[in-house]
Amino acid sequence: xxxxxxxxxxxxxxNPAGPNLAGQSASYIAGQLWNFQSGRRNGTAMPFIxxxxxxxxxRDVASFFAGVPCDPDAYxxxxxxxxxxxxxxxxxxxxxxxxxxYGVDEATNYIPAxxxxxxxxxxxxxxxxxxxxxxxxxMNSVARNLSETEMEDVASYLSSLACRVR
Numbered sequence: 001x002x003x004x005x006x007x008x009x010x011x012x013x014x015n016p017a018g019p020n021l022a023g024q025s026a027s028y029i030a031g032q033l034w035n036f037q038s039g040r041r042n043g044t045a046m047p048f049i050x051x052x053x054x055x056x057x058x059r060d061v062a063s064f065f066a067g068v069p070c071d072p073d074a075y076x077x078x079x080x081x082x083x084x085x086x087x088x089x090x091x092x093x094x095x096x097x098x099x100x101x102y103g104v105d106e107a108t109n110y111i112p113a114x115x116x117x118x119x120x121x122x123x124x125x126x127x128x129x130x131x132x133x134x135x136x137x138x139m140n141s142v143a144r145n146l147s148e149t150e151m152e153d154v155a156s157y158l159s160s161l162a163c164r165v166r
Contacts, residue, residue, distance in 0.1 A: 002049055003021075003061060003065075006018055007019075007020075007021050007065070010022055010068055010071070011023070011024075011065045011068040011070070012070070012071050013118065013121070016118040016119070016120040016121065017118075017120050017121055017124055018044075018118075018121055019117060019118075019121050020070060020116060020117055020118065020121075020163070021065035021066075021068075022065060022068040022069060022070040022071065022163075023066065023068065023069060023070030023113065023116075023163050023164060023165065024065060024066060024103070024112060024113055025066055025103060025105035025110060025112075025113070026059070026062040026063045026065075026066035026067075027062070027105055027110045028062075028103065028105065028110040028111070028112050028113075029061070029062035029065055029066060030058050030059055030061075030062035031110050033046075033050050033053065033058045033061065033062065034058060036049075036050045037050045037051060037053065037058075040135075041134065042133065043128075043133075043134075069165050070116055070163035070164070070165055071116070071163070072116060072162035072163050072165065077159075077160050078119060078156030078157075078159065078160060079156070082152065082153045082156040082157075083153075083156050083157045083160050084157075085150075085153040085157075086150075086152075086153035086154040086155065086156045086157025086158070086160075087157045089146070089150050089153055089154040089157070090154050090157050090158060092142055093114065093142075093154070093158075096111050096138065097111055097112070097113075097114050098111075098113075100115060100161060100164070101113060101114040101115035101158050101161050102115055102163075102164045113163065113164060114158045114161075115158060115161035115162060115163045115164065116159065116161060116162060116163030117158060117159055118159055119152075119155040119156055119158075119159040120155075122151075122154075122155035122158055122159060123151050123152060123155045126143045126146060126151045126154075126155065127143070127151065129142070129143035129144075130143035130144050130146070
């Protein structure tokens with residue numbers, strides 16, 4: 001499948017600027033694929049890649065990656081000082097993303113897991129929210145109030161957390 005060339009056979013993205021899909025909730029993955037398909041979310045080649053997928057194919061892709069166990073040791077750890085500072089910044093994240101940054105998977109509120117994502121990907125997404133390239137009101141507000149250093153630190157912390165192995 002076309003997903004594997006970027007997201008890896010095991011859902012662990014070899015590109016530090018891209019997301020890991022392994023262990024992310026199926027509802028979140030499907031929702032993001034539909035957002036790319038509808039134009040609500042832009043970025044890279046994803047709108048083009050998903051343009052012709054049926055709803056069934058989107059659900060199948062999402063279920064596949066959600067069922068693949070994540071790798072809690074996928075990426076190297078950042079400096080301890082950055083992780084410690086990031087833990088303080090991450091207190092702003094826990095109300096929505098869970099205390100362990102595992103995300104929330106409810107019927108109407110799909111919030112992604114952040115634990116175990118690559119630092120570079122997380123920083124890039126925070127910058128996209130700050131610059132209104134991704135529009136999610138709560139995240140736009142949070143990111144707008146973070147300095148570049150705080151983004152780096154919180155991303156270091158979140159990437160240091162073990163992902164939830166389902």
